[in-house]
Amino acid sequence: MNELEKYRLKNAPPTMYYIPGFFGNEDEKKLVNAIESVPPSKWTVHECYKQEWDVFIIRMDEFPGWRRVARLGRADYCMHNSCGGNRSASRLPEWSMTASFTLNSPGLLDFYYPSKKGFDICNDTDEEERRRRYIGSVWLEPRSLFIFTDVAFDVLWHGMKKEKFDVITDKVFNRPADLPVEARLSVEFATVSEITLTIELVRKDEIRF
Template sequence: METLIDDALVSKAPPSLYYIPEFISKEEEAYLLKQVYDAPKPKWTQLSNRRLQNWGGLPHPKGMIPEDLPQWLKVYAEKIAGLGLFEDKVPNHVLVNEYLPGQGIMPHEDGPLYYPTVSTISLGSHTLLDFYRPITDTQSDDNTNIDLEVSKTSFEDRFLCSMLLERRSLILVRDDMYKVNLHGIAERKEDIISDNVVNVYKCDGVQTGDKLERTTRVSLTIRYVPKILKAKLFLGKKR
């Protein structure tokens, strides 16, 4: 019998991307947005191209000192864990990002701090998430890496595909699409749906050629940090 997560696999994409439209209801979306914007002002960190909230602890190469997720996030961490892509683990970390129209994030990888599966719920607006081959795949004829400053600007040469993340949807990324390839969001105010968007067939009412205007989007990136530390081990003794 085919499960929900089996049906969510995006067959037209490189392995492994999963997409579930309408993962949450409109009422849940409104509730989650209220919780995000009711958070204390110090919870926000302002970056140059977006602002964010960190819940569950601060990931660090030495390990994360955990904090309990608030109930409004714990519910969805457990719901996503139930899909089976985190094995027997329950996500313990959530990064909340707010993107205004025209804002995005440079192609990047999440790194080894996290279990190699990432899940994201989109609230308020759609976006296009773009995937790229890693910089180290681009090499010169003598088998040495070309100048990294040049390669960092030539993402078009390494483009793989895009995913349309509709509001209230869930995306899960794993395997090489998580561990090897880069992902990012272009800084623009509208998106044109092209043949490169590999999950259009899963998006009701959307077709190639459509132009979609972005509004303010809040993303809940829900992950599992395997390496946990106790505060006293991390901080050490005061001297």
């Protein structure tokens, strides 16, 4: 993991790594086309996201730029989030790491302190509870790679809210330098066609760049 240190988000909870421009425009188009070409019958559709179990959209050895991440082996499943509903906050202890690729448009991934009573960002209507547990967000640009593990993955919960716009505030860990830092000057971005492709069960000791 030492090779990832230069990508670690300094203002975020430990063990969050963000790599902008991880792959190019053509690779992004291939991924989007591959996702859109998968028949609906191949997906398990949940309220907040879609999962493709076992049958992969793209063979791992054909994944664009996969030479840059070597010996990852076979992921447990591929999941993609697309706009139109909230994405749930969750803690998945059976996995050690999550790697997410963002396609088409930017988006925000929110992080929360855990709750003993349970907390589902998809269905929870208690805004005060949401605000109380909210830690901050990661700004995900198109064609970026976001990796989080250890405390960020094992302890904190994460999810994406149902919003017509993503609002950049002072709680965004990696807020772009060209955007205003004051919350009252927040900038809104439409996320109509946002896709986040998540590959789980990445072994931490096999990350290579």
